[in-house]
Amino acid sequence: MSELRWNPLRMNWVIVVKERGRGPQDYHLERERVTTTSCPFCYGQEAKTTQEVFAIRPEANPSGTSNWKVRVIPNKYPALRIEGDLDKRGVGLYDVMNGVGAHEVIVESPDHGRSMADFSPAEIVDVLKAYRARLLDLRKDPRFRYIIIFKNHGVEAGATIPHPHSQLIAVPITPPVVATKLSVSRDYYHRKERCLMCDMLDQEREEKERLVRDDDHFMVFAPFASSFPFELCIAPRRHSHDFALLGDEELTALAETLKDTLYRLRHVLRDPPYNLVLHNAPPMHLRLGKPSHWGSLPYDYHWHIELVPRLVKTAGFERGTGFHINPTPPEQAARYLREANLPAVL
């Protein structure tokens, strides 16, 4: 069982893994790691994983066989566990609760050596359908305050298994980054009767210089105050608070946007490591008939995707201040990506 522990000075919860706590030798090994020969996410290795919770298969294929396109399994070494209750308690002046939640892996393809930038839009649609299905299922559990879906590509971005996959973590506490985005969006809406992200998209479309792509369905732009070089935001042009409301046609448009964007990043930055994060409204916003934790309708939030290449290291300054130093102005990053002379593979 892991624990959620409150840091009273930084005002934040930390997930502390208590079983199989890693000792010094585990970190030595990690820094000297060689790639393993057998990958648990490949075809034929299904018995090595936990019990599948969702899959997309070519029609009329039984569950559990190797003939799958996308496959979702609980993480074998979860940061949070689905069983038990929170048991919130104090330890002297500290606060702690049990690490209850969900931690799943979305295996995006049976093909070990490809990455999402290689996928066809149809293959990306299958991954997005898996995201949607897992969100719709897990948001029924009232213990979960937030469900985050993210993808780490490359060792420098935190990927430990090279086989293409995303992860989902459901947490029993609204995370601080999410809480800030929600409250900012709510306050902005209350003051202006407009959505903050909608206003940002309008300004980006008008100023153009931070725009990478705009097909009327989805916009891709380098945020004005990007924390990292070549950071991108992907947002639906039409206001919506919930990714899971996307129909199959809209998923196709998003898949085309993702394919093109990842392909540009790879070409311009030579397959950079990156993190991709889906920022969606929290489950409490989405359960019908329940009052919102945030004291407002869900509809003031605008879901979006953050895509952050990991080209610079964060260090003491970032840890000590919470500020970032970005050595590439977003206007310049957007121009490189927008004007890239792409080999015709799309």
Place this chain on the structure above:
Amino acid sequence: MSELRWNPLRMNWVIVVKERGRGPQDYHLERERVTTTSCPFCYGQEAKTTQEVFAIRPEANPSGTSNWKVRVIPNKYPALRIEGDLDKRGVGLYDVMNGVGAHEVIVESPDHGRSMADFSPAEIVDVLKAYRARLLDLRKDPRFRYIIIFKNHGVEAGATIPHPHSQLIAVPITPPVVATKLSVSRDYYHRKERCLMCDMLDQEREEKERLVRDDDHFMVFAPFASSFPFELCIAPRRHSHDFALLGDEELTALAETLKDTLYRLRHVLRDPPYNLVLHNAPPMHLRLGKPSHWGSLPYDYHWHIELVPRLVKTAGFERGTGFHINPTPPEQAARYLREANLPAVL
């Protein structure tokens, strides 16, 4: 000139470097970097650096010669510049100001190949004296809301030059991490008439299991909610809000604590990369006769040092939530460090 830009969704300022903005090829090069042969921080290379602002020399040696022990110079490629005013302004719905501040490098030793864990306590005292002198000088400038001193050791911790050095950055905005620590400490003091860190030190001393070292002058412990494995906090046992008030004798006690702690980390974790951050009260708290920005006396804050080995990579989950996952319970980390069978070199 760099810019400070406000991220309206994350509610945070970002420093965007605008001159010499780095293009894609700069990041290719960085990932393929080979170590350079000539180091600007070594003896005899002083002409390659900017004009020295502080140094500690053996007695009766003129400034500018190679015979120095510690040397402070403005960063040649500063994130923030000392000249100019902030010129705060709006750009559509965004906010921006000029990147005014200070960015200095503290070269800790003329010896390229040693690190602070190799230094004698007397050598560390000289480094701490340089910290103190630069803090006392720069806090006179009313434009600076905060002065942070930090040290990145090892490539994985963000060091780009291996020669032992620390950095100082003075910023015109109170950073969010600092603002949180200040307001939490103030609120705690107002409610309890006691200092939060003092209470934490009492609890750590009583529970013992997260304690690494305690010599009655300084305590070293693994925080209850450590964000990272083997994270440590070093704090003076006696309440004080200002590192710069330390006398030479207290600096010696701190140097002994630092030496022992860094030596333990190196031995147990095989010279891990790490970030060291000095958390001190902000200049506004320290200027006599000025009302505090935080509406309280400075004395409710307790200065401390954060020491964070970089053994795990942060990824999409951390970026998307602000939460951290720590795979080593602090009780276990403290035990490894406390009980380490150190070779007798101290």
